[in-house]
Ligand SMILES: Nc1ncnc2c1ncn2[C@@H]1O[C@H](COP(=O)(O)OP(=O)(O)OP(=O)(O)O)[C@@H](O)[C@H]1O
């Protein structure tokens with residue numbers, strides 16, 4: 001047997017494993033690195049986050065990725081070069097974290113790497129009848145494995161697509177295994193660049209579990225701030241939005257996209273929700289001359305309204321749902337205040353730290369759970385293709401040498 005296969009076999013048989021989850025999201029703010037002690041597998045999975053940090057990206061990374069990110073046309077040579085470059089960078093960042101945490105690479109069973117999404121293209125979004133769903137993440141796992149010396153499991157989304165899914169949201173699998181609870185109807189809400197949710201009924205019925213992207217979380221707000229406020233990446237504590245007023249015609253135009261008429265579940269990305277989307281809505285409503293503060297106030301309410309609509313839809317189908325929020329959006333006080341006001345059907349808003357997981361670490365932890373299932377999961381717990389939840393084992397294995 002190849003020694004790497006033997007090592008994986010041993011890892012799979014251990015009662016608990018050390019797995020580093022890596023997530024680089026659509027906000028391009030940094031690489032989330034979560035060192036997790038994962039005990040068991042399947043519905044018995046237990047997680048302890050031993051260390052977590054976000055290694056911030058410098059401007060060079062952001063500038064390079066933005067040249068190809070969510071762009072229909074870009075330099076294919078640059079995409080080809082970025083794939084190993086991002087992988088190497090992520091590997092270096094892991095090494096840096098392990099050094100800071102004084103953790104030996106040899107003690108880590110595997111790294112779980114999401115990579116960097118550069119294009120997401122579900123069938124509902126493209127007009128090519130001969131193609132199905134597509135999504136592309138760069139940051140080659142072979143580079144991470146070689147750079148760190150640690151076996152790396154990555155490229156999770158392609159199996160989901162191969163089996164008929166849209167490649168997202170994958171959060172549902174980890175949400176179900178780790179957060180489902182027989183005493184509470186739960187909605188796990190993540191508000192990153194794009195917002196998504198997982199509905200977990202207290203019945204525990206796997207066929208009633210439900211997950212979908214909702215629409216923009218922070219992505220358009222971030223893009224607007226980056227365009228108009230030099231040196232700023234996002235609307236820190238919603239200071240800009242709080243200084244403005246919501247423009248109702250613009251808000252209604254923003255909410256008018258066909259994406260919102262599609263039934264859940266569905267997926268999307270900054271390919272749709274971007275500055276061009278805002279510009280079109282402004283042209284339609286003759287609101288091109290609004291102040292930046294009013295635009296930001298309106299964009300903030302736009303995100304809140306579409307998220308609230310989806311939460312209320314779940315809240316009406318199940319009694320006394322409690323929302324557990326995560327992602328950078330929870331740090332936006334105006335967005336959170338709007339959500340509280342707009343969701344009469346929700347019993348309470350909490351964050352995932354009430355369930356023991358740092359809300360900023362949650363997505364990285366979810367990929368650690370997916371890698372754990374790839375290694376040690378003995379059966380599929382969710383399989384509901386009609387709801388976009390395909391029962392497959394996700395992840396590709398890269399060895400260090
Ligand atoms: N103090 C704050 N005030 C307002 N917004 C904040 C604050 N802190 C973080 N954010 C928002 O959260 C964003 C980062 O969120 P997060 O890291 O969850 O996104 P992501 O993981 O990249 O996205 P996705 O989940 O869509 O892939 C920032 O770009 C910003 O918009």
Ligand SMILES: CC(=O)N[C@H]1[C@@H]2OC[C@@H](O2)[C@@H](O)[C@@H]1O[C@H](C)C(=O)O
Nearest residue numbers: 117120168169170171194196213363
């Ligand atoms: C293609 C892609 O990277 N999608 C991300 C993005 O960010 C949030 C939302 O859109 C979600 O569908 C997904 O990430 C999370 C981790 C998921 O798959 O559950």
